[in-house]
Amino acid sequence: MSGCGAFLHDDIDPFLALATGEGWISGRWEFEFLLGTFPQGCLVWREAGETVGYLTSVKYGKSGWIGNLLVQPQARRHGIGRALMERAVAVLLKNGVETIWLTASEEGAGIYCRLGFAPIDHIYRWTGQGAPQPGDRSEPVDLEHLRAVDRVGWGDRRETLLQLTCCRGRLHASSGGFICCQDWGDALQVGPWNCVIASQALQLWDRMLVPGDRKIFLDVPAGNFAAREILSSRGFSVKGSAQLMYLGHHPLYQPGNIFALASMGSMG
Ligand SMILES: CC(C)(COP(=O)(O)OP(=O)(O)OC[C@H]1O[C@@H](n2cnc3c(N)ncnc32)[C@H](O)[C@@H]1OP(=O)(O)O)[C@@H](O)C(=O)NCCC(=O)NCCS
Structure with missing residues (x-):
């Protein structure tokens, strides 16, 4: 038996092992x-009881984000990646999503283009060194403020993602960011x-790091x-890139207001 099925909790560890290898x-x-x-x-793709492909998606208001598309190396180029993508797009559309986002590696870009995804920007992976401010403590999360600021960049309500990441990390907020x-x-x-x-972005960086x-x-x-200038001035450099793509309604995307994604590509 082979086909698409539900991603279960038991699939997390095998996925993480495969993802670490990538x-x-x-x-x-x-x-x-x-x-x-x-x-x-x-979703996962199973063949003869073995899980050989993975994908996740999530919905924020009227937008969706697809991530974690990964197929076992020995099972690649048999249409599994495309089949998982087709199913995920169908599920998101059925759930009222109008714009679907993802970041595309070179290997994935072919599948996404053929499904109608269009490039809208690139996402650069910047790396460098630093440390949290000594004695730094997180500020209380004002979800309404975070949501309003985030929405200007991404054009949708992403409070579930903001709550998850800002409660997990240390947060600093200002009137405009x-x-x-x-x-x-x-x-x-x-x-x-x-x-x-935008002028508050550097102040926030210096309050944090x-x-x-x-x-x-x-x-x-x-x-x-502006992000590029700040990061270069702090000795950071670009170590990789992916294409930012979307399918469906053209999004109200304002990259000048987005200084860093909430996740490392997987959730937006
Ligand atoms: C990207 C990835 C998920 C694709 O999975 P896959 O199952 O190989 O995908 P598909 O088989 O549907 O399509 C891949 C290619 O094989 C081709 N293909 C599909 N069926 C085929 C067949 N029967 N014979 C020959 N080629 C075939 C497709 O046309 C496609 O070609 P392209 O690379 O020129 O676009 C997989 O390569 C992978 O896990 N890569 C590492 C992680 C990664 O980069 N993930 C994407 C993150 S954005």
């Missing part, structure tokens, strides 16, 4: 969130980091030139 940054907590929030959009820093073992991820008043020797990474829209 050099992906992903954690169990993301899957607990995805399976708890939008289980109908989290916010920055969050999440622990990933010894390393730190900056994001979500959004500003409607000081020079140090912890590895820091963040995913940043290429269309945000």
Whole structure:
């Protein structure tokens, strides 16, 4: 028996093992969130009882985000990636989604183009070094403010994602923006980091981080030139890139307000 099925909790560990082999940054907590929030959009492909392909999706208002498309190396080029994508797109559309987002690796881009996804920007993976401000404590999460600022960049209500990531990390907010820093073992991820008043972005960065020797990474829209200036001035450099693509309604996307994604590509 082979075919598409539900992504179960038992699939998380095998997925994480495969993802680590690909050099992906992903954690169990993301899957607990995805399976708890939008289980109908989290899919696997099974062949003779073995799971050979994975994909997750999640819905924020009228937009959806597809991530974690991964097929076992020996099962590639047999149409499994495309079949998982077709099913995920159908599930999201059935659930009222009008715009579907994803970040595309070179290997995935062919499938996405053939399904009608269009490029809208690039996402750069920036890395560098730093440390949290000594004695830094997270500020209380004002979800209404975060949602309003985030919405200017992404055009939709993403409070579930913001609550998850900002409660998990340390948060600093200002009148026109916010920055969050999440622990990933010894390393730190900056994001979500959004500003409607771009001049506050650097102040937020400096409130959050000081020079140090912890590895820091963040995913940043290429269309945000202010972010590029800040990160270059702090000694960060670009270590990789992916295409940001969408399907469906043209989104109200404002990359100048998005300084870093909330996730490392998997959830937006
Ligand atoms: C990207 C990935 C998920 C694709 O999975 P897959 O199951 O190989 O996907 P498909 O088989 O549907 O399509 C892949 C290619 O095989 C081709 N193909 C499909 N069936 C085929 C067949 N029977 N014979 C020959 N080629 C075939 C497709 O046309 C496609 O060609 P393209 O690469 O030129 O676009 C897989 O390569 C992978 O896991 N890569 C590493 C992780 C990754 O990059 N994920 C995407 C993140 S954005």
